[in-house]
Each structure stands twice: as structure tokens, then as C-alpha cells.
Amino acid sequence: MSAVRPQILVIDDEPQIHRFLSPALDAVGYEPRRADSGQEGLRAIALWNPDAVVLDLGLPDMDGKDVLSRAREFYAGPIIILSARDKEAEKIAALDLGANDYVEKPFGVGELLARLRANLRQFSQRTEPVGPMTIGDVVIDLDHRRITRGGIPVRVTPKEYDVLAYLARNAGKVVGHKDLLTAVWGKAHADDTQYLRVVVGQLRQKLEKDPTQPGFILTEPGVGYRLL
Incomplete structure (x- = not known):
């Protein structure tokens, strides 16, 4: 994370979102950054490498899920989806593409800030340096x-990587279903063991x-x- 103030990039084309979210982020010690389109957001991620990204799905130039997918090719930090789309399929698709959390519009700024804090904590814990494991x-x-x-090289999806990385950081220990689901998908999915079974099955196909x-x-x- 940044040495002084963590940078939070908000990618959203609604001016009112930036008008009330930027002061709220600033007030609690974050440095807000702004992008109004998908392409601008991708450039901003590459330029600033922010500590976290808040990403709207309904952007004027491209679908937010495409931004998410492309960002995950080079950005490892937390990405929180912000969207008016309330269909479960949209949430699942975004999470599978590598989103860390999902907040529906309209939303309370307090809830969004709490989710930001939680994801930044989890990310800082996951990024403690460890040597290569054989x-x-x-x-x-x-x-x-x-x-x-x-x-x-073995190509894995963002979720496959997150599951494997969490197991690797706890190598030799039994990691409970809920702990793994919460660390990778968030607390809202602590009981969705079917997600975990699918990802572990995919990892076994690639590595075993x-x-x-x-x-x-x-x-x-x-x-x-x-992880043995």
C-alpha cells in the first residue's frame, strides 16, 4: 500500500457518484482518483497502480466486466464492483472474473468504505513476501x-490463483471451507462451497x-x- 495515503480509483461515468464519493474517501484518509470511462480507467490503473479500484459495470465505452478482465491481466489489487445490475448472474460473472466484492446501487457510503477497509486488509495480508514453493x-x-x-508456465484464472495462493500461504495446514471462501470470494459467499469445489477441481486438472x-x-x- 502507499506510504502516505492509499489511492482509491473510482471508475464511474456518473458525476454525482464522484461528487459525494471523493469527499467521503478523502475524509477517511484515502486519496481519491477518478476515471469516467473504461479506457480511461485502464490507463489510470496502469499509471497509478492504485491500492484499490471501485468499478462501475455500466460504463459508456465498454462493459465493466471487460474492464475487470483486462485489468486482471496486470493489476492484483482489490477491485470492488459498483453497479445497479442486481441479477445474481452478473455478480457471479464479476466475481469469477476476479472481482473481490460487489456493492449494488443505490448504496450507503458507510457500507462501501467498510468493504474497502476489509478488502485492503485482506490484500495486505495476502501480499506478505514468501519465497517460491516447490x-x-x-x-x-x-x-x-x-x-x-x-x-x-501454467495458466490459471484469477480465482484459481487466489485459492492456490491462500492454500500455499497456509501450506501443510487444513484450511476450512468458510475461511477459504471468505478470503477469496468475501463473507457473503462463506457457504457457497460449490464455487470452491469447481475451482479446486480445475486446479487439480492443471497441476495433479x-x-x-x-x-x-x-x-x-x-x-x-x-496443500501438501
Whole structure:
């Protein structure tokens, strides 16, 4: 995070959102940054590398989910979706693309600030430096967000990476379903174990020699998972 004031980039084309959100962010010690379109937002993320991003889905030049997907190619910080779209499918799609949280419009500024604080805390805990970890022919380098198997880079989705990184930081320990879901998807999804089963299955397909007999990501029945 920034040495002085954490920078929060708000990507939204509604002037009224910036009018009341910028002073609120400033009042609690953040440095607000503004972008009014998707392209402007992507440039701002690349230029400033903000501590967190608040991203509207309904932008004038491109869909916010496209901004999210492209941002995740080079930006690892928290991204909180801000949108009037209340369909569950929209939320799931945004979370699967790498969003850390989702706040519906209209929203209370207090709630948004609380979610920002929580996500910034989680991110700072996840980014403590650790050296590359080798398990068999798999190398997990969290400092550089790089995973290889047999020396060949393994492509993973943002959620797959987040799950693997959390397990790696707790290697050898049993990580409960709720702890893992809360760390990766947020408290609102603490009971959505089907998300976790799908992602762990995808990771096993990419990393295990025999996904049907996992020796890498172990299941602790009824409890959670453990990275060997």
C-alpha cells in the first residue's frame, strides 16, 4: 500500500457518484482518483497502480466486466464492483472474473468504505513476501504471481490463483471451507462451497499428475483442503 495515503480509483461515468464519493474517501484518509470511462480507467490503473479500484459495470465505452478482465491481466489489487445490475448472474460473472466484492446501487457510503477497509486488509495480508514453493514438479512463485509445472508456465484464472495462493500461504495446514471462501470470494459467499469445489477441481486438472488421485491439494472431508 502507499506510504502516505492509499489511492482509491473510482471508475464511474456518473458525476454525482464522484461528487459525494471523493469527499467521503478523502475524509477517511484515502486519496481519491477518478476515471469516467473504461479506457480511461485502464490507463489510470496502469499509471497509478492504485491500492484499490471501485468499478462501475455500466460504463459508456465498454462493459465493466471487460474492464475487470483486462485489468486482471496486470493489476492484483482489490477491485470492488459498483453497479445497479442486481441479477445474481452478473455478480457471479464479476466475481469469477476476479472481482473481490460487489456493492449494488443505490448504496450507503458507510457500507462501501467498510468493504474497502476489509478488502485492503485482506490484500495486505495476502501480499506478505514468501519465497517460491516447490511441490514435486510444480513451482508456486507468489511474489511474481507465476506457477509452473515441469518448467512450463501454467495458466490459471484469477480465482484459481487466489485459492492456490491462500492454500500455499497456509501450506501443510487444513484450511476450512468458510475461511477459504471468505478470503477469496468475501463473507457473503462463506457457504457457497460449490464455487470452491469447481475451482479446486480445475486446479487439480492443471497441476495433479492424476486428478482422480490428488496428492497435491488434499481434501479433508467435511472440513476443507490442505496443500501438501
